[in-house]
Amino acid sequence: MDGVAMRRARESLDIVHMMSNLLGTGLDRQTLAVLIALCEHGVNPEALAAVVKELRREAPPAAKKSSH
Amino acid sequence: MEGNVVSDLVWQLAVRIFPSGGKSAENGGHGPQKRLGDPTVHRAHEYAMRIIGSRISPSLANDEAAVAEAIKRQLVQENRSADALSFADLHRRLSSFSGPGSIESRWALLYLLRAIVEDQKRERTGTRGTAISFTSTFSGGLKRCVSGAAAHGGLPSLPTNSMHPKLPSYSPEHDVSSGRSYSSRNGTSQSQSLSHSVRAQLPSSPGGVLILTKDDGNAKSAAMREYLEIIQSESDVSEMAIVRDVLYACQGIDGRYVKYNEDADGYMIDESIRVPKSTRTLVRRLCEVGWLYLRVKNHISESLENGPLEAIGTVGQAFCAALQEELADFYRLMAVLESQVHHPIPLMVGADSGNSVGNYLSLRRLVVWLGEPLVRMRLMAVLVDDCKTLRGGAMAGAIHMHAQHGDSLVRTFLRRLLRQVSSPLFEMVRRWVLEGEIDDYYAEFFVSAQSVKAEALWREGYQLQTAMLPSFIPEPLAQRILRTGKSINFLRVCCSDQGWAQAASEAVAAAGASASGGILGYGEIEVLEALVAEAAGRIDKHLIQIMYKRYRFPEHCLAIKRYLLLGQGDFIQCLMDLVGPELAQPANTLSSFKLSGTLESSVRASNAQYDDGDVLDRLRVRMMPHNDGDRGWDVFSLEYNAREPLTTLFTEVVMGKYLKVFNFLWRLKRVEHALCATWQTMKPNCMIARLWSNKEGGGQSQLTIVLRRCQTLRNEMNHFVTNLQYYIMFEVLEYSWSNFLEEMEEAHDLDELIAAHDKYLGSILEKALLGERSQLLCKTLFSLFDLILRFRGLADRLYENAREVQTRGDPSSRSRVKSDTLSKPRPGQRKLSTTQLSGDFLGTLGEEMHGVAVEYSSLLEGFIAQLPVQQHVDLKFLSFRLDFSEFYTRQHMSTSTPPIRLHRTPTKVQKPSIGTDPA
Numbered sequence: 001m002d003g004v005a006m007r008r009a010r011e012s013l014d015i016v017h018m019m020s021n022l023l024g025t026g027l028d029r030q031t032l033a034v035l036i037a038l039c040e041h042g043v044n045p046e047a048l049a050a051v052v053k054e055l056r057r058e059a060p061p062a063a064k065k066s067s068h
Numbered sequence: 069m070e071g072n073v074v075s076d077l078v079w080q081l082a083v084r085i086f087p088s089g090g091k092s093a094e095n096g097g098h099g100p101q102k103r104l105g106d107p108t109v110h111r112a113h114e115y116a117m118r119i120i121g122s123r124i125s126p127s128l129a130n131d132e133a134a135v136a137e138a139i140k141r142q143l144v145q146e147n148r149s150a151d152a153l154s155f156a157d158l159h160r161r162l163s164s165f166s167g168p169g170s171i172e173s174r175w176a177l178l179y180l181l182r183a184i185v186e187d188q189k190r191e192r193t194g195t196r197g198t199a200i201s202f203t204s205t206f207s208g209g210l211k212r213c214v215s216g217a218a219a220h221g222g223l224p225s226l227p228t229n230s231m232h233p234k235l236p237s238y239s240p241e242h243d244v245s246s247g248r249s250y251s252s253r254n255g256t257s258q259s260q261s262l263s264h265s266v267r268a269q270l271p272s273s274p275g276g277v278l279i280l281t282k283d284d285g286n287a288k289s290a291a292m293r294e295y296l297e298i299i300q301s302e303s304d305v306s307e308m309a310i311v312r313d314v315l316y317a318c319q320g321i322d323g324r325y326v327k328y329n330e331d332a333d334g335y336m337i338d339e340s341i342r343v344p345k346s347t348r349t350l351v352r353r354l355c356e357v358g359w360l361y362l363r364v365k366n367h368i369s370e371s372l373e374n375g376p377l378e379a380i381g382t383v384g385q386a387f388c389a390a391l392q393e394e395l396a397d398f399y400r401l402m403a404v405l406e407s408q409v410h411h412p413i414p415l416m417v418g419a420d421s422g423n424s425v426g427n428y429l430s431l432r433r434l435v436v437w438l439g440e441p442l443v444r445m446r447l448m449a450v451l452v453d454d455c456k457t458l459r460g461g462a463m464a465g466a467i468h469m470h471a472q473h474g475d476s477l478v479r480t481f482l483r484r485l486l487r488q489v490s491s492p493l494f495e496m497v498r499r500w501v502l503e504g505e506i507d508d509y510y511a512e513f514f515v516s517a518q519s520v521k522a523e524a525l526w527r528e529g530y531q532l533q534t535a536m537l538p539s540f541i542p543e544p545l546a547q548r549i550l551r552t553g554k555s556i557n558f559l560r561v562c563c564s565d566q567g568w569a570q571a572a573s574e575a576v577a578a579a580g581a582s583a584s585g586g587i588l589g590y591g592e593i594e595v596l597e598a599l600v601a602e603a604a605g606r607i608d609k610h611l612i613q614i615m616y617k618r619y620r621f622p623e624h625c626l627a628i629k630r631y632l633l634l635g636q637g638d639f640i641q642c643l644m645d646l647v648g649p650e651l652a653q654p655a656n657t658l659s660s661f662k663l664s665g666t667l668e669s670s671v672r673a674s675n676a677q678y679d680d681g682d683v684l685d686r687l688r689v690r691m692m693p694h695n696d697g698d699r700g701w702d703v704f705s706l707e708y709n710a711r712e713p714l715t716t717l718f719t720e721v722v723m724g725k726y727l728k729v730f731n732f733l734w735r736l737k738r739v740e741h742a743l744c745a746t747w748q749t750m751k752p753n754c755m756i757a758r759l760w761s762n763k764e765g766g767g768q769s770q771l772t773i774v775l776r777r778c779q780t781l782r783n784e785m786n787h788f789v790t791n792l793q794y795y796i797m798f799e800v801l802e803y804s805w806s807n808f809l810e811e812m813e814e815a816h817d818l819d820e821l822i823a824a825h826d827k828y829l830g831s832i833l834e835k836a837l838l839g840e841r842s843q844l845l846c847k848t849l850f851s852l853f854d855l856i857l858r859f860r861g862l863a864d865r866l867y868e869n870a871r872e873v874q875t876r877g878d879p880s881s882r883s884r885v886k887s888d889t890l891s892k893p894r895p896g897q898r899k900l901s902t903t904q905l906s907g908d909f910l911g912t913l914g915e916e917m918h919g920v921a922v923e924y925s926s927l928l929e930g931f932i933a934q935l936p937v938q939q940h941v942d943l944k945f946l947s948f949r950l951d952f953s954e955f956y957t958r959q960h961m962s963t964s965t966p967p968i969r970l971h972r973t974p975t976k977v978q979k980p981s982i983g984t985d986p987a
């Protein structure tokens with residue numbers, strides 16, 4: 001990636017992050033980046049949202065579990 | 069490759085989300101190495117891959133702006149307008165990027181964000197019930213599915229079958245259900261998302277509206293289910309099987325349960341099978357269609373296949389064809405219904421329990437479907453029953469009577485049927501009216517032909533068969549049709565005329581132009597009437613023209629009047645003069661040849677010679693069959709030979725009537741002739757004058773008396789005969805003739821002409837006292853004639869003697885008494901004493917004369933008395949003429965008077981003592 005592209009990509013990510021914060025999704029930048037990448041690859045956003053939801057659901061108990 | 073990248077990314081995602089595992093992964097760098105301590109991560113990864121794999125294609129249209137709008141709206145709704153504005157700003161900035169490094173799938177991203185937010189919200193608020201989860205539930209087999217569903221909707225889902233084809237109906241409900249949010253989403257998204265999933269389990273709730281019925285705990289549905297179970301347990305047979313059997317029965321085929329019962333004469337369910345009574349009666353009712361169908365079908369097959377064609381004729385065939393068409397419609401309906409039985413269409417109320425009520429075709433629905441076909445089938449069966457014995461026009465008429473029905477459905481149906489049935493009839497009519505041919509092999513037409521001689525063609529050749537006349541053709545129209553065809557045939561056969569063809573074609577052209585262009589068929593009676601009117605008018609006119617111009621019917625009528633009815637006076641006079649002496653001979657000595665010669669000479673001697681040769685040709689002498697003792701007068705007559713086609717008018721009967729009139733007139737003429745001749749002898753000439761003047765001295769001599777009486781009697785008779793003749797000539801013959809002429813002018817067709825001619829002849833006969841009612845009068849008349857002729861004989865003898873006496877005693881016997889000189893010179897006899905002879909002679913003569921006079925007067929009285937009683941008005945005129953001074957009636961009324969002679973006071977009486985009463 002050349003500089004322009006990189007800059008643009010970074011700016012886009014920033015904007016998306018801001019949007020995400022505005023909406024209150026609770027996603028951090030890196031996760032967002034991964035998600036963006038997945039979307040760019042043509043994955044169904046519905047599926048992605050479902051994945052996120054499910055993983056999130058499983059995550060806290062797992063976190064709890066792992067924390068114990 | 070793609071899959072690997074995705075997998076990597078998902079791994080990263082998992083790593084990120086799982087903080088514990090993520091840390092280790094992060095520390096260990098990216099890559100798909102699996103640590104032992106991350107079974108959760110692995111599992112999550114697998115799970116995520118599966119989810120992603122199951123929904124590869126996006127289900128929504130890529131409408132980025134819509135999604136952005138939706139988000140903004142959402143924010144506004146949450147009273148975060150500032151956030152909405154900033155979001156909009158961000159979005160705009162994002163959109164402005166393009167080229168490498170920018171995000172292409174913005175829509176996907178926005179959608180994703182939105183979805184995550186929604187999920188979060190939902191998880192946070194923990195809404196239950198109405199809304200289905202944004203991302204829907206997952207296929208069974210996932211561990212979380214049930215709990216997930218429970219967490220979301222709280223409703224247990226009913227087990228569904230994977231082949232459930234109820235999808236299209238779900239969309240409206242879904243719209244109802246998702247009304248709370250995401251209004252921009254259309255129903256197709258849901259259905260698409262449903263359809264392409266492998267889930268066998270559909271979201272259970274169709275929407276908030278219908279929840280109650282699906283609630284197991286609901287009493288009503290439970291009761292319904294119980295009821296259905298009871299129903300099912302009652303009957304051995306499922307309703308679907310019954311329905312199928314009923315459909316078979318409707319086509320006349322026995323099914324497994326529904327069979328034809330001979331006793332009850334219908335289709336019903338076997339007694340042995342247990343079905344509820346209501347079903348039984350319903351089936352019985354429905355199978356009436358089958359029973360009717362069988363009848364119709366039997367009739368058709370009998371008529372068309374088994375019976376000979378003569379039995380039913382073309383009309384019957386047309387009827388069967390029409391029935392078959394109707395049955396074809398019925399078959400179509402049956403086919404549709406049968407397909408319904410096997411492939412039930414689902415209902416909106418999810419009848420997915422395998423319950424037979426859920427099948428589309430139930431008995432009740434069958435009742436509705438078969439309602440109209442039942443009516444039609446019944447009609448057809450009724451018609452079939454009625455028309456079993458009928459044929460041809462009668463069948464069409466019977467069906468037409470059925471068509472007089474108030475129900476418009478019945479009417480249209482029968483009209484359709486009748487159109488077909490009556491088309492052969494109309495074709496026959498058309499041919500008959502335009503060409504005079506009958507195309508009728510099976511005797512179905514209402515005009516029947518018989519082969520007769522040419523002259524009887526008109527009167528008897530063609531008859532109207534009222535039995536075959538359909539009731540929608542009125543009688544006058546049928547008469548016209550008959551007459552038109554008859555005229556064509558008449559023209560063709562008797563007159564050898566071909567001009568009618570042109571008239572017929574003109575008629576067709578005119579009818580086609582004038583009518584509304586309707587085709588000749590049932591229900592278009594006006595078209596038929598127009599055609600017949602045109603054809604009849606033209607052909608009749610043509611016929612009349614032919615009759616008048618070519619065959620000169622009026623001329624012949626006139627000739628008959630002149631010769632047979634003694635119209636040509638001079639000719640008749642001549643004839644009588646010539647023929648008279650011959651006819652006094654006995655009949656068997658006369659030869660018609662000689663008489664014809666006399667006829668010819670009298671024709672030549674009179675004005676008749678200037679008449680048309682053709683006419684004179686036909687005039688002949690005819691000798692009637694004679695008995696012994698007949699004189700020539702009794703057997704002589706003239707006849708007029710009319711040739712074809714006038715023999716149609718001048719039939720034997722008609723000519724016989726003419727003959728009768730001729731005889732009567734001939735006798736009358738003869739009597740008149742006789743009296744004229746007597747008058748000639750009685751003419752006052754010097755001889756007679758001398759007779760009168762020879763009375764010297766004393767009283768009237770006997771001779772004078774007798775002579776006087778003779779004169780007066782002759783006068784009276786002459787008065788009578790003259791008046792009678794005058795009456796006959798003018799009041800009867802001429803009057804009837806002028807009437808006839810008028811009617812001849814106005815006659816439009818041959819029937820009218822014949823009628824007019826018959827009327828003419830009839831009136832002549834009536835008025836001339838030759839009819840049946842005047843038999844008595846006729847006899848009186850004839851006896852009067854005989855009397856007159858006898859008188860004539862007497863008078864002639866008298867005058868002859870008188871003259872003889874005169875001539876004998878002329879020079880010398882002036883002074884002698886007249887009576888002395890009277891003697892009849894008889895050859896070869898002794899000369900008796902003149903006085904004796906003359907006295908005796910005069911006495912006998914006088915007596916005879918007196919006898920004649922008395923008889924005459926009594927007869928005349930009787931005659932005149934009877935005249936007013938006659939029906940005919942004109943006879944009153946005759947009585948008026950004869951008795952204009954009421955002389956006879958006065959005589960008749962005065963009963964106490966002795967014979968008439970006493971009161972006869974002619975004004976010219978010179979000798980007052982005339983009224984002496986001889987012995």
